[in-house]
Amino acid sequence: MGPRPNLLTRRTAGVASTTLALLLSTAAVGVVPAASAFSAAPAEVCAEPADVHSDARVRPGGGAKHEPNELTLAETREREADMAAALRERARFRTGAGATVTATAVTIPVVVHVIQENSTRTGGNIPDSMINSQINVLNQSFGGATGGAATGFSFQLQSINRVTNPSWYPIVQGSSAERSMKSSLRTGGKNTLNIYLGELSDDLLGWATFPTRRLSSTDGVVVLNESLPGGTATNYNQGDTGTHEVGHWLNLYHTFQGGCSGSGDSVSDTAAEASPAFECPTGRDTCTASGVDPITNFMDYSYDSCMYQFTPGQASRMLTAWNAYRAA
Ligand SMILES: [Zn+2]
Numbered sequence: 001m002g003p004r005p006n007l008l009t010r011r012t013a014g015v016a017s018t019t020l021a022l023l024l025s026t027a028a029v030g031v032v033p034a035a036s037a038f039s040a041a042p043a044e045v046c047a048e049p050a051d052v053h054s055d056a057r058v059r060p061g062g063g064a065k066h067e068p069n070e071l072t073l074a075e076t077r078e079r080e081a082d083m084a085a086a087l088r089e090r091a092r093f094r095t096g097a098g099a100t101v102t103a104t105a106v107t108i109p110v111v112v113h114v115i116q117e118n119s120t121r122t123g124g125n126i127p128d129s130m131i132n133s134q135i136n137v138l139n140q141s142f143g144g145a146t147g148g149a150a151t152g153f154s155f156q157l158q159s160i161n162r163v164t165n166p167s168w169y170p171i172v173q174g175s176s177a178e179r180s181m182k183s184s185l186r187t188g189g190k191n192t193l194n195i196y197l198g199e200l201s202d203d204l205l206g207w208a209t210f211p212t213r214r215l216s217s218t219d220g221v222v223v224l225n226e227s228l229p230g231g232t233a234t235n236y237n238q239g240d241t242g243t244h245e246v247g248h249w250l251n252l253y254h255t256f257q258g259g260c261s262g263s264g265d266s267v268s269d270t271a272a273e274a275s276p277a278f279e280c281p282t283g284r285d286t287c288t289a290s291g292v293d294p295i296t297n298f299m300d301y302s303y304d305s306c307m308y309q310f311t312p313g314q315a316s317r318m319l320t321a322w323n324a325y326r327a328a
Contacts, residue, residue, distance in 0.1 A: 056173065056204050056205075056206065056207035056208075057204070057205040057206050057207070057241050057244050057245065057301060058202075058203065058204055058205060058301065059203050059204075059205055059236065070254075071253065071257060073258065073262065076253065076257065076258065076263075076266070079210065079251075080263075080266060082212075082213065083251065083320070083321060083324050083325075085213075086213050086324035086325055087320070087323070087324045089213070090323065090324060090327075103152075103319065103322060103323055103327055104152055104319065105152045105154075106152060106153050106154070106319075106322055106327075107153075107154050107155070107156050108153060108154070108155050108156070108191065108192075108193050109156055109158045109188060109191065109192050109193065110135065110138075110155050110156060110157050110158060110192075110193045110195060111158050111159050111161065111187050111188060111192060111193070111194050111195070112131050112134075112157065112159070112160045112161065112195045112197060113161045113163060113181075113185045113194065113195065113196045113197065114126065114131070114160060114161065114162045114163065114197050114198075114225070115163055115165065115168050115169055115171060115181065115196060115197060115198035116162060116163065116164045116165075116169065116198075117164070117166045117169035117199075118164065118166070119164070123169070124169055124197070124198050124199060124225055125162075126197065126225050126226070126228065126231070128160060129230075130228040130229060130230050130231065131157070131160055131197075131228065132157070133228065133229035133230060133239065134195075134223075134228045134229060134239050134242050135155055135156075135157045136229075137229055137238070137239030137240070137242060137243060138155045138239070138242060138243060138246060139154050139155055141239075141240070141243040141298060141308075141310070142154065142155070142243070142246075142310070144310075146308040146309065147308045147309050148297075148298070148308060148309025148310045148311065149309065149310050149311055149312045149314070149315045150315070151310055151314070151315035151318055151319070152315065152319055153250070153318065153322075155193070158188075158192075161185065161187075163181075163185065165181075168180075168181045168198070169198055169199060170198060170199035170200055170201050171196060171198040171199070171200050171201065171222055172201040173200070173201050173202060173204060173207055173222070175201075178218075178222075179217070179218060181196065182194075182196070182217055182218045182219075182220060183217040183218070186217055186218075186219065186220060189215070189328070190211070190215045190219070190325065190326045191326050191327065191328060193220070193221070193246065193249065194219065194220035194221070195220065195221050195222075195223060195242070196220060196221070196222045196223070197222075197223055197224075197225040197228070198222070198224075198225055199224070199225065200222065200224050204224070205223070205224050205227055205233070205236055205241040206221060206222055206223040206224055206227065206241045206242070206244065206245045207221070207222050207245065207248075208220070208221040208222070208245040208246070208248035208249045209221070209248075209249065210248060210249070210251055211249070211250070211251055211321055211324070211325035211326055212325065213325065219249075220249070221242070221245035221246060221248070221249050222245070223241050223242050223245055224236075224241060227239070227241040227242070228242070235279075235303045235304065235305070236303065236304050237304065238304035238305065239304070240298060240304040240307050241304075243298045244298050244299060244307075247298055247299050247310070247314070247318070248299075250318040250321055250322060250326075251317060251318060251320075251321030251325070252265070252267075252299050252310075252314055252317060252318060253265040253266060253267075253299065254276065254299050254300065254301075255270050255271075255273050255293075255294045255297045255299045255300045256273040256274065256275055256276050256277075256300065256301075258272075259272070259273075259274050259275070259287070260272045260273075260274050260286070260287035260288070260289060265299070266317065267311065267313040267314050267317055268313050269311045269312060269313035269314075270294045270297060270299075270311055270313065270314065271287070271290040271291040271292060271293060271294050272287040272289055272290050273286055273287060273293040273294060273300070274286035274287055276300060276301035277293055277295040277300050277301060277302045278301055278302060278303075279302060279303055279306070280295065280302050280303050280305065280306035281293075281295060281302075282295070294311075295307070296308055296309055297309055297310070297311065297314075298310055299314070
């Protein structure tokens with residue numbers, strides 16, 4: 001299917017034996033609302049394995065042996081049932097007028113953790129300007145400014161937390177080091193978006209956790225540092241990996257979830273798609289039942305230059321999920 005994009009030169013994991021320089025605060029867990037059962041314990045204590053709740057964006061032809069967290073049909077059914085249960089649960093705890101009030105416009109506080117191996121750019125030291133640009137991209141993407149639906153979500157950067165720790169670099173998906181990193185660094189309640197930036201394992205561009213009723217210490221999104229606007233990840237350096245992963249964090253599936261049959265991605269206005277679209281295959285149509293593949297959707301795998309929209313159905317699903325899982 002045409003030329004492959006340039007892949008980043010992958011460096012071997014530079015795990016040095018030097019003393020760790022942890023430049024972080026561990027006081028952050030103190031800000032968690034009392035009502036949330038935040039767990040700083042490893043993911044094993046959660047009802048389901050952490051990787052059931054996460055999903056990744058991959059580069060075509062990359063070294064990934066598998067897509068870490070593609071969901072099975074049973075897993076999506078479980079997630080759908082859980083969201084319905086979460087909505088019922090919240091409704092029970094609301095009384096009077098509050099019972100019907102749900103958010104339609106949400107500003108999400110964002111904390112960005114920059115994981116670094118050292119102080120060099122290749123060691124993860126990306127400038128604040130790229131992070132600010134990423135926040136702008138999120139606001140434009142979710143605000144409908146790039147051509148899609150206005151979702152009602154906006155993003156406000158609260159802080160940038162720079163952490164030099166060679167044992168967390170690169171960030172290895174599903175590793176104990178990842179769990180350690182997140183449980184050490186994660187801050188805020190269910191409504192706080194924690195973004196972890198670094199070099200990533202397995203040629204991945206990023207991955208994210210889906211929302212859960214019990215806040216997990218692994219909650220958040222992991223994004224390749226050089227995928228931020230102006231980064232070196234050729235074809236994937238306009239910030240749309242961040243948008244894609246935050247879509248998962250707000251409970252969106254891939255547009256190709258479930259293929260051509262069944263309820264697909266559980267959104268009615270995204271055409272069914274048999275498999276991920278890479279690059280920008282205009283006119284691709286892999287399912288007979290509905291229109292052409294949604295290759296311009298943020299929840300596909302196409303180039304950043306190719307994807308620019310969420311649909312109204314996705315916007316509605318994210319708001320529903322917000323009110324079920326992440327609203328105060
Ligand atoms: Zn994904």
